[in-house]
Structure formats: C-alpha cells, structure tokens
Amino acid sequence: MKAIVLKGYGGFDELRYEEAPTPEPGYGEVLIRNHATGVNHCDTDVRRGIFGVAQSFPHVMGVDSAGTVEAVGPGVTAFKPGDRVAPHFLLSCGTCRNCLRGRENICLKGEVLGVTTWGTYAEFTKVRENNVVRLPDGLGFAEAVAAQVPFATAWEALIDVGRLQVGETVLINAAGSGVGSAGIQVAKLAGAHVIATTGSDEKFAAARALGADEVLNYATTNIGEAVYGLTGGLGVDIAFDMVGGDRLLDCVAATADGGRIVTVGAHAGEQVEIDMIEFFRKHISMHGCGRSTRAIVSTVLDLVAQDKLKPVIFKTFDLAEAGAAQEVMESRNFFGRMVMLPEGKE
Structure with a gap:
C-alpha cells in the first residue's frame, strides 16, 4: 500500500x-x-x-x-x-x-x-x-473525518463533562481550530450564548457564521475584562480551552463564580501557573478530558448527517x-x- x-x-x-x-x-x-x-x-x-x-x-x-x-x-x-x-x-x-x-x-x-x-x-x-x-447513511467520507475528532472532543467536554445547560454562557477558545469551530456549534446546539476567541480579526466573520454571539481577539484584548463587560460583570458559566498556556489563564479570569473550565489540550503551554486564590475564591471547578467514546462519535456523526452540526x-x-x-x-x-x-x- x-x-x-x-x-x-x-x-x-x-x-x-x-x-x-x-x-x-x-x-x-x-x-x-x-x-x-x-x-x-x-x-x-x-x-x-x-x-x-x-x-x-x-x-x-x-x-x-x-x-x-x-x-x-x-x-x-x-x-x-x-x-x-x-x-x-x-x-x-x-x-x-x-x-x-x-x-x-x-x-x-x-x-x-x-x-x-x-x-x-x-x-x-x-x-x-x-x-x-x-458511518451514518449519506455522510461523506471527508465530512465524517472532518467531524469525528473535533465534534466528539467538543461534545465530551461541553455536554458529557461540562454539563452545559440551556441559557448558559460559554467561552470557546481557539475558534479557528477544528475543535474550537466544533465547540461553537455544539454550544449553540445546546442553547448556550457563545463568546469565542481567536488570535486574528480575519477569523471573526467565520466564527460568527458558525453561531458565535461575540468574538474577541486574545492577542489584542484582555479577555477577562472583555468577558465581564459582555456579561454584566458575571463572567461565563463554562470555559472550553484546548490550547493551555495564557489561554487557560484567560479562562480562569473570565469564569463566573461557581463556573466550570473544561480543558482538552495544551499546545500553547503545558506548564501553567494559576493564581489559586482567585481559583478557589471563585469556586471554579476544572475538568480534564479529551478522550471521547464510540457512543459520542456515533452521536455527533448522526447530528452531522442530519445537518445539525457542520464540519x-x-x-x-x-x-x-x-x-x-x-x-x-x-x-x-x-x-x-x-x-x-x-x-x-x-
């Protein structure tokens, strides 16, 4: 071969x-x-x-x-x-x-x-x-492979682990990545208000087209302050991070009291120094994940076949x-x- x-x-x-x-x-x-x-x-x-x-x-x-x-x-x-x-x-x-x-x-x-x-x-x-x-009937091979890992990862993080609820506000980091673009769609399907971040203004329109309600440039914006401004000083209920480093610190800064962080990757920095005073005073819970099950894969591929999610x-x-x-x-x-x-x- x-x-x-x-x-x-x-x-x-x-x-x-x-x-x-x-x-x-x-x-x-x-x-x-x-x-x-x-x-x-x-x-x-x-x-x-x-x-x-x-x-x-x-x-x-x-x-x-x-x-x-x-x-x-x-x-x-x-x-x-x-x-x-x-x-x-x-x-x-x-x-x-x-x-x-x-x-x-x-x-x-x-x-x-x-x-x-x-x-x-x-x-x-x-x-x-x-x-x-x-694979579901009618789902193309390219669409299936483009959907499988990103949507299954986002689904496990936001739905299975994060327990995202209708009406909650979610922060999605790295909106231009496969997992980030999938996370926007999974969050919107769950009925959430979505704030997405990206390092390029050129990606704003694409993130909004997928359902992001607001988009922020983490390279030029203080994400914590901007998120608190967009949420009336409350912060987000759940933050979804797949890059680590400073982006994980953005999640801590932007998360509401009693909020959750779900993290699935660390390409922007594997070692992260977190202010634990802020972490425990805000009653933040953080969950590591990123390994889906076959049941989750089947769920998201069915949703793609039904045009409810689009890779x-x-x-x-x-x-x-x-x-x-x-x-x-x-x-x-x-x-x-x-x-x-x-x-x-x-």
Whole structure:
C-alpha cells in the first residue's frame, strides 16, 4: 500500500510517501480502506518527537480516517466488506474494568491510533472490531473525518463533562481550530450564548457564521475584562480551552463564580501557573478530558448527517502532500480542518 512513512523524528522532509506493507487482519480485526484522513496536532507532535510517547521506526502516523471495510479477520461479526466505517482513535481493550463500566475512554490498557500503533496516513488501517464506528447513511467520507475528532472532543467536554445547560454562557477558545469551530456549534446546539476567541480579526466573520454571539481577539484584548463587560460583570458559566498556556489563564479570569473550565489540550503551554486564590475564591471547578467514546462519535456523526452540526474543511490534500498539510497546521493560518485523500483528489 501507499503510505506516509516516518523513518525518524524531524521536519516535514521526514514525511515520505512510499510503499509499505499492507496490514493483514487477524482474529477480531478489521482492515479499513481509507477514503479520507484527518490532519491533527498530535500528528505534528509525533513527527517532531514531542508527543511524550516514543515510536519505533518505520512508523505510520494518523489518528483518524473514514472509509470502507476491505477485509475482516476470523471472529468478526459486526462488520463485513463494503461497510462504511471509521476507526476510533482511542484503541480500547474492551475487557478491562473501565471498559466494562462503559468508560472505554479511560481504558486501562488503551493505545492511541497513529501513536502507539500504525495509523491512518495510509491507504489501509487495521484495528480491532471493538474500535470501529459505523458511518451514518449519506455522510461523506471527508465530512465524517472532518467531524469525528473535533465534534466528539467538543461534545465530551461541553455536554458529557461540562454539563452545559440551556441559557448558559460559554467561552470557546481557539475558534479557528477544528475543535474550537466544533465547540461553537455544539454550544449553540445546546442553547448556550457563545463568546469565542481567536488570535486574528480575519477569523471573526467565520466564527460568527458558525453561531458565535461575540468574538474577541486574545492577542489584542484582555479577555477577562472583555468577558465581564459582555456579561454584566458575571463572567461565563463554562470555559472550553484546548490550547493551555495564557489561554487557560484567560479562562480562569473570565469564569463566573461557581463556573466550570473544561480543558482538552495544551499546545500553547503545558506548564501553567494559576493564581489559586482567585481559583478557589471563585469556586471554579476544572475538568480534564479529551478522550471521547464510540457512543459520542456515533452521536455527533448522526447530528452531522442530519445537518445539525457542520464540519469546517479548510483545505483538502492528496496523501502525498502530508508535509504541506502539516505545514498549514503548524502555521495556525487556517479556520477548520485539513483533510487528506489517500486515493487522490477528484
């Protein structure tokens, strides 16, 4: 099969489009032909060697895709060749204590597709049957892969963990990112008033088009003061952060007394010094999350198929153009998601 094969950590020139062995499905495993593959920040972290989990080389990265079942191994009963599916990036074991309690997102033996195993930057990807999600009828492959990780992440953070309620006010950081653009839509679907932040005025119109009621530029604005001005001095009920660093501090400053913060990432700074006096006096609760379940993925994909949520695709690339796609990702000069097409653009 054709794949982007990583021979070692480094720059974009380490992403080599070449032949690699096609995986063979074993017992309980499903081989997926990828029709669309996503580009994620964790992919760039893997390439650079800063994800925090060592890879053995050669390695194929990529945490998400959408396609069709090419073949199944012995013992597979839920899927057959031709079924439209997507792999779930969190490879749960299905048998540990947490999996049996329905908490596969904190599986005690979990692995991560494209990080600890070969992933989706390839024509084919192999996963266990219990890590496959069926796609709704009528949902395109590019739309499915553009939606899966961002909307599932936003849904878990805002709905499952944050318990966002109708009429609450929510702050969404990094509105131009895949997860940020998804968070705006999930919050609006839940009936919330949305204040979004971005580092570029050029992204304001796109954020408003997705449903943001107000948009602030965190590079030129004191977010805490601006949010208190917009909310009559109350602050937001819930703040959704996916970048860490100073943006997480914006959330603390902007959150109302008794408010919640949900955080799913830290690309802008993993070590954050928080004023704990402000934190406990405001009775803020903060929840770490970012690992969805297959049930959440199915929920959001159904909503996308019903046109209630809409993934934002910034640009599509051929798989061979993975370096260019990752370069756009690292530039942050985009709004939405990059999608790669292993079979080439039509």
